[in-house]
Amino acid sequence: MGSVILALFLAGYLGQQYLPPPKPRVVGLDLGTTYCSVGVFHPGVGDVEVIADEAGRKSVPSAVSFTPTRVLVGHEAQDLADSNPQNTVYDAKRFIGKVFGEDLLKQESARYPFQVINNNGSAEFLVTTNHTFTVSPEFIGSRLLLKLKEMAEKQLGVPIQKAVISVPAEFDERQRNYTIRAANLAGLEILRVINEPTAAAMAYGLHKVDVFNVLVVDLGGGTLDVSLLNKQGGMFITRAMAGNNKLGGQDFSQRLLQHMMDQVRLTFGIAATLKEDIHRLRQHAEEAKLNLTLRPSVSIQVPLRLHAAETPGAPKPPVVFKMTITREVFEELNADLFQKILAPIQTVLTEGRLEREEVDEIVLVGGSTRIPRIRQLISQFFGKEPNTSVDPDLAVVMGVAIQAGIMGGSWPLQVSAIEIPNRHLRKVNFN
Structure with missing residues (x-):
């Protein structure tokens, strides 16, 4: 009996040492x-x-976007957040399993471009593609x-x-x-x-x-x-x-985005109002925020179609917005939020x-x-x-x-x- 037990222990040891480990399930x-x-x-x-x-x-954006032909998840959905804002749902975790009164749900949903409705105390998201339907936070x-x-x-x-x-x-x-x-x-x-x-x-x-x-x-x-x-x-x-x-980080990026949009207005005498311009500026603001954790300053160059909004019938060449952002400026813009x-x-x-x-x-x-x-x-x-x-x-x-x-x-x-x-x-x- 002792030799059998010893053999089993030895087999287990040799298995751990030389056999490939099982795949995690x-x-x-x-x-x-x-x-x-x-x-x-x-x-x-x-x-x-x-x-x-x-x-x-290694991280997937917690966003889901609905189009007439597809349901996009993660990075693909995030890319549609500006062009398809009413049908791109994010932050669903804030609503999952939570019981809402009418006033509280209105207050919570006011910050989002997509529509949130109350279904007997539970939040649901209203989506309109080929037809209108609702999805729950747990579905997202x-x-x-x-x-x-x-x-x-x-x-x-x-x-x-x-x-x-x-x-x-x-x-x-x-x-x-x-x-x-x-x-x-x-x-x-x-x-x-x-x-x-x-x-x-x-x-x-x-x-x-x-x-x-x-x-x-x-x-x-x-x-x-x-x-x-x-x-x-x-x-x-x-x-x-x-x-x-x-x-959170979205608020820090938003402060930087607003600063960049103010600089666009000062530089060109016109506000950035086109969705694609705002989308580009937001992407660069997020990228600048990330880079400023490692570097004292970053330079950005953003092509913008500012004048296309004024004269939609006559195509205008894009302008290039250039700006250097320092870590000190970023910290000043967000000083009250950091505190x-x-x-x-x-x-x-x-x-x-x-x-x-x-x-x-x-x-x-x-x-x-x-x-x-x-x-x-x-x-x-x-x-x-x-x-x-x-x-x-x-x-x-x-x-x-x-x-x-x-x-x-x-x-x-x-x-x-x-x-x-x-x-x-x-x-x-x-x-």
């Missing part, structure tokens, strides 16, 4: 407000892979998740039917269930729902090290969420949450009864936390540098992929990070 999904991603944990080697699309991009989510599923299947070469998905910590049971429903519509069985701050902490490896108080600052394209986590062994407790659901980031941080410390020096790790999530001035403000507030060892754009999906590996029984993962729900928790929102 459970994926991790980050269905973000602005971008979404999919990742897997590779058994045996212990590596997390964030799966890229055919163009090598399902199209995005189907795209992620197809990306994973193409990369891994196996069918994917099971997943772990992340949600904001403040999502209630209804919102979580509707998120699961979106995944089910995409042909996915959800094995577990994990809070985004906990997923981020796992990506940074904080479920393994001697860290007790973790503050997660999640600043993406459209929202700011701050969470204070307390770790006890392998368990995470969310002690406090605060945020601003109307503050707003500190208010939720102060609130979660107060609610969690914690002094700032008692925070062991400050974790950054979301692409907007790359902005140097934002990192500087957070660093000055705490008197120490935040943890920047993980790509903030991919922190959540990497953590969810680790949890997916755990749920799939991947070796060498052995201990799951457990979340303890705090029934008395409330989120303080700043607008």
Whole structure:
């Protein structure tokens, strides 16, 4: 008997060392407000892979556009946001599973070019192509998740039917269930729902090290969420949450876009009103914002058809708008918005009864936390540098992929990070 057991152990060891590891069958999904991603944990080697699309991009815009002939998802949909604004739906995560009164829904939907209607307390989006119809937020989510599923299947070469998905910590049971429903519509069985701050902490490896108080600052394209986590062994407790659901990278880009449009008016004596001109300026504003995280200044050149709006019957050659934007100008344009980031941080410390020096790790999530001035403000507030060892754009999906590996029984993962729900928790929102 002893020799048989020894032989089995030896066979298992040799298998782990020399046989190719099995393909992962459970994926991790980050269905973000602005971008979404999919990742897997590779058994045996212990590596997390964030799966890229055919163009090598690891994040897919959370947008779906409807045309008379096609339904476009991700980058293709984002490209139609200016030319087909009424039928291009984004930020659907803000509406999924949420119960609205008439006044609140009007207030929430006022910022969008597409039409949002109230169906017995649930939000739906009105789409008009060859005919008029409505789609639900979970349907929009399902199209995005189907795209992620197809990306994973193409990369891994196996069918994917099971997943772990992340949600904001403040999502209630209804919102979580509707998120699961979106995944089910995409042909996915959800094995577990994990809070985004906990997923981020796992990506940074904080479920393994001697860290007790973790503050997660999640600043993406459209929202700011701050969470204070307390770790006890392998368990995470969310002690406090605060945020601003109307503050994010889109707002910083919009300030820069408005500045560029003002400069166009000053340079040429005419405002940029054509949709294609505004679209080009918006693209360059977004690109300049990203480049300014790495460089002190950027130069832009944008061809514009300004005078075509004045004389539509007589074609005019395009003009070229040239401008240099410095990091200092960008920071001045957004100074008041950057300061707003500190208010939720102060609130979660107060609610969690914690002094700032008692925070062991400050974790950054979301692409907007790359902005140097934002990192500087957070660093000055705490008197120490935040943890920047993980790509903030991919922190959540990497953590969810680790949890997916755990749920799939991947070796060498052995201990799951457990979340303890705090029934008395409330989120303080700043607008």
